[in-house]
Amino acid sequence: MAIQIPRGTQDILPGQSEKWQYIEGVAREMCRLFQYEEIRTPMFESTELFVRGVGDSTDIVQKEMYTFADKSDRSLTLRPEGTAPVARSYVENKMFGLVNQPVKLFYLAPIFRYERPGAGRYRQHHQFGVEALGSDDPAIDAEIISLAVGFFEKLGLKNLRVAINSLGDKESRVMHRTALINHFKPRIDEFCSDCKRRLEQNPLRILDCKVDHGHELMTTAPSIIDFLNEYSTNYFAQVQQYLQDMDVTTVLDPTLVRGLDYYNHTVFEVMFDSKGFGANATLSGGGRYTGLIEQLDGPATSGIGFGLGIERLLLALEAEGIELPTQKVVDCYFVSFGEAAEQRTVSLLHALRVAGLSAERDYQGRKPKAQLKSADRLEARYVAMLGDDELAEGKITVKNMKTSKQEKIEMTALVQFLQNK
């Protein structure tokens, strides 16, 4: 049996990789406009970083990390999310001391989680993530959200729903959780088995249960918004106002929570609603984190960011029927008749490439007819044909593949001829 690719991973092959490059290009361009700079952190970190940063009660840390010991018995973990490494780097490189705050960073990086693969979920996936560290200004929350939305729109995605919520500070979250349990517990027998399990595990999830969504307790359930203190309420109102000022449409979703421990205040998700699209409607998720930097032994610093999965984005683009521009241009394909011509092709081909023209030839000793076929399939703009006749005259036949017109030109004029086309 041949060796197979590890479960939940995929090769990005030619034909597909061009799409990735395009998406990455759009991401970089957005970041340039919004003035975020690229950071590249290692693919693996001390396990401790994620245990402390992400939170040891989260699913990610409890069961999804690729953790291994190196030869010196250090416990290392393949990056399961993007924010903690950035926060670590911020602290380690003392970026809190930089004159310009917040420090605005982005990354394009592989993420590893040991989980069961499904629709739009992989063991290695790739995220475009953006983080702004060192500012409590609600304007930066709005900026981050508008960047995410702008990115999707630039790629032509429609049917987007931007869900937004505030978790307030940690206190409000704990109080809300208790209130939810008290609300549902007396009548939990009326709910489905999933909800019974959710009651202790994650009572908030009961609210978007598909089975019990009609139950009267659903509508009367306590909302997190009612548990926010004055600062949190005002902060959230300000974020929403700024978003409105930028014409970014959002939907308040009081049931929105995120699975990572470090989130406080603003949280948001960009959802893709399109029928035929699977259960993973979340294209992007993010929010504000206030305790993370301190948790990692840095000064009290607040940050906000988001991550979005490229694989899911590609699925969404496909579902929408959006074709990404992929340009692979072959300026000239060489077709040679006979051995002498084939030998002469080597230097001509090289000359074109040196001159900045993309050029290709046949390496399988195929017949001229088959060479033409290859040129056609590669969508070469021109074919340069060389045989004994041309060699004798010091000329070469150049054929425009679109118009099928061909002419014989001086061999020495080939580069110039093609450059002018």
Next chain:
RNA sequence: GUGAGCAUAGUGUAAUAGUUCGCACGUCACCCUGUGAAGGUGAAGGAACUGGUGCAAAUCCAGUUGUUUACCCCA
């Protein structure tokens, strides 16, 4: 981690417990020995792995692996 479906040439598919597993596209050759997108003829190339039941297994059963999908959770 739980449940369900699927696994046939490079790709997409068909069939059925019983000779040599059919078709399409692709590949290659020839018709056409210096010209691509059309056509004709021909060729190469295939049952995920392991075990079981049967005279006989691609087909039935079990396990393994992979894959799709719904949960959980997330990007």
